[in-house]
Amino acid sequence: MSNKEKPMLELVDVSKSFGDVEVLKNISASVPKGELLTFVGPSGCGKTTLLRIIGGFTAISSGQVILDGEDIGALPPNMRDTKMVFQSYALFPHMNVRKNIGFGLKLQKMPKAKIDDRVDELLALVHMDGLGERTIERISGGQQQRVALARSLALEPKVLLLDEPLSNLDANLRVVMREEIRSIQERIGITTIFVTHDQYEAMSISDRILVLNDGIIQQIGTPTDIYETPKNKFIAEFVGYVNFLEGKIESFDQDSELYSVSTEHGNVSLNRTNNKDLAVADEIYLVIRPETVMIFSSDSEDLPNMLTGEIQDSMYAGNLVKYTIRCGDREILIDQYNPKDSIKFKRGDKIKFTVPKSVHALPKKG
Amino acid sequence: MAEAAIGNTPWSMWYKIRIFINTHLVNIFAGGLFVLLAIFLVFPLVMVFLKSFWGDDGFTTTFYQEFFTYNYYYWSFLNTMILGLSTMFILVVVGFCFAYMTTRGPMWLRTPLKICALMPLCAPPYIFSISLITLFGRNGMINNFFGLDFNIYSWTGVIAAQALAFLPLSFMMIENVLNSQNPSLEESASDMGASEMQIIRSITIPLASPGILKAALLVFVMTIAEFGNPAILGGRIPFLAPDTYLMITGEGDFNMASVLSVVLMVPCLIIFVLHNYILKGKGYTTIVGKPTAVDPKEITPVIKTFLLAVITPVVIMVVLCFAVIFIGAFVKIVGVDNTFVWDHMLNMQSNEAIYNSVKLSLMAGLFGAIVGTLLAYVIMRGKFKGRHVMEMMALSGFALPGTVIGVGYIMAFNKPPFLLAGTIWILILNCAFRFLAVGVEAGISKLHQISIEIEEASADLGADFITVFIKVILPIMFSAFVAGFIYTFMTTMMSLSSVIFLVTPGFDLAAVYIYLTAQLGELGLASAATVKMIFIVLVCLASLKLLAKKTGLKSEKK
Ligand SMILES: Nc1ncnc2c1ncn2[C@@H]1O[C@H](COP(=O)(O)OP(=O)(O)OP(=O)(O)O)[C@@H](O)[C@H]1O
């Protein structure tokens, strides 16, 4: 799918300041053709600003934006081959659906008949056949979203930019639309940048995710990378819930490729595959996702990597039970799936739980 | 409530009256206000209408026939329409250029341009006649300086004065729509490949068109109703408003004056209805969801050049016009004999006129504010039919040409049962009722902000209607009351077209004094009186602004 030699879009040392406030600091990234890259990060971290820089709506302070080999940093939006779907959709209220979609084509002086054909094609693409004559007020929020998408795709841009396109929709529709956007994007193979602050949305739609905070890229990688091997505590906490367990690497066994780690609550061993940069005597955090932990009653037989604790609280949620475990002076959250077929624990029960060997660890410093 | 529950005690007369008052007081007030509106707004108009059909021998259409036979009369009508239309076109273009610059242009230019476009608000419209005569009159500064022979007593003069006078009206309405457009729409069009010119043509103007249309209609109404500028600069060109005045003062022909008034009133009323009931709420909602912060972008050089070509001469004229008034007030004759004198400022007659105007404006303001506040309350909280008619009546004074109401007042109140002619009361009532609109609208918007539940809660706690009114409603509506007061005060100060029919010799008002001195070519005296008036108006505007800031009341935009 991707073309490693020549990225479709490249950001080189992009910086942006508003007055004295430096919002983006030396952002560099490259996006291969056909990829869907998502920008995530907390509110105000500069996602919109970065997207608007690519679209040409915000002037760059320094750095380069390279589209398909050409530096477009100085071009106004109407001369760039990038098209944006605005968060507010920005549909023209005085034109009907058809006119909105055909707006850019008409500006290019395309003959009327060809515009009509292309608009029909696009209406079909976004499943809006037959609704072309409707005015903007007379279609639903989800449909407005589709029109905005079709309008941006009409001009066959090299890069499609979407700024929180789903945030005006209600929860169910949001899921439907994100799947639809993804399927259209894959079908026509368009390079896409998608901004969201919803981590689940980012995980489920992206080829790669770019995590932004404090004006710098925290990490860029596939959803699996980001979730399973986050580079720092901020990323780990930003995508999903996480338990941190402090520990220290005591030794490394060459044959089994296992680290032995001591924690306040007992010793665990750790695979090297997920943790290549660690060395003996490092102080670390174990990054333990609630769903990776297995829970057992206190009288069950001992297994490797087993620690003990006491149930402090439990919350039944149908498909899973969320347990809060007291382990020394620390609380650990554990999700037990499919509770129907397993033991349900009550408050005060003594239990044991296992930490997987594949668990990811972060160095405490640096 | 508690007392009523006792039930078996025979109800005393007093108790019954209290219940009646409690449940019907709003309607009692409404009835009273209805009568007042009928007498002081509708009745004079009816008189005008009747008089246009009622000769010495009863009903006749001869006056209308006369109107259509003598070309002097129908030219007066046609000229007025031409004046209205040309000023309207000019101001739509100029207003749009100013508004585009103040909403899309460079930051540093926005505030100065805005101030300039709004400056004419703080002076009466006819100030521009005085300045234009000072600049371009027979002995005008610019004519003399460049050796020109330009005649300001002409179409050009009248249109220029009108355009300068009503620039703020057009600017404010167009700026308002341009400001409230979702910036993403223009960005999105640009993203689709549109140039700035294409964006203006296909996005900005179509979206602003409801606001532009409203601005155009308002400018049209205000221009055709304006008395001062065409009267002073019109020379021999007939226009309806000044002709109505001449018809009465010159020829004493009330029938023909009424015909002219009806002819002037009809387009105004049509537009008023159009404006309030057809265009109301029309417009595009362009902001959905979270709008993003937008950094201002450069305007394309070609467009910028065009905008500046339109804006620059207007800015120069506005500034020059105000400058010559201020200078004119303190020198012997501007441009001819520039020695500093106090004579104009200290002129006794002028000061007396200002004093009279302030006195009149205070009374009209007070009266208008009381009536306006009560009207707002009754319209919002009353439960009777015809509330909308009442609202329309209250707001219509604003759209009716002053000359028409002036003519109506002389005819309606010169004999019993309403013998008011020659007293100050006819002036007070005239001004109070014509300028009700702002007080009423401010009151209504205030009442919109508070839930009726506050009143119901107080009633539930045992307060009767009068107590609720005094303790709860009045404090809440006080800011609307003050806004109505200041606005009526200010407009009464400047208003000329109606009061000129009603003043008696010996009781000069500032506006009339300025008009008469300007007519006589006493520009120094006219300028000095105008400077004092501007000062008073500025104080009023500042208080309105302060009031708006303190209470969150938006009223200064009217
Ligand atoms: N035009 C502007 N002028 C000044 N500061 C701005 C401007 N636009 C954005 N900022 C600032 O830049 C920072 C980044 O804003 P941006 O809109 O890119 O954040 P975001 O990540 O999109 O946030 P959100 O998730 O809330 O949409 C914010 O602190 C914002 O206040």
Ligand SMILES: [Mg+2]
């Ligand atoms: Mg954003």
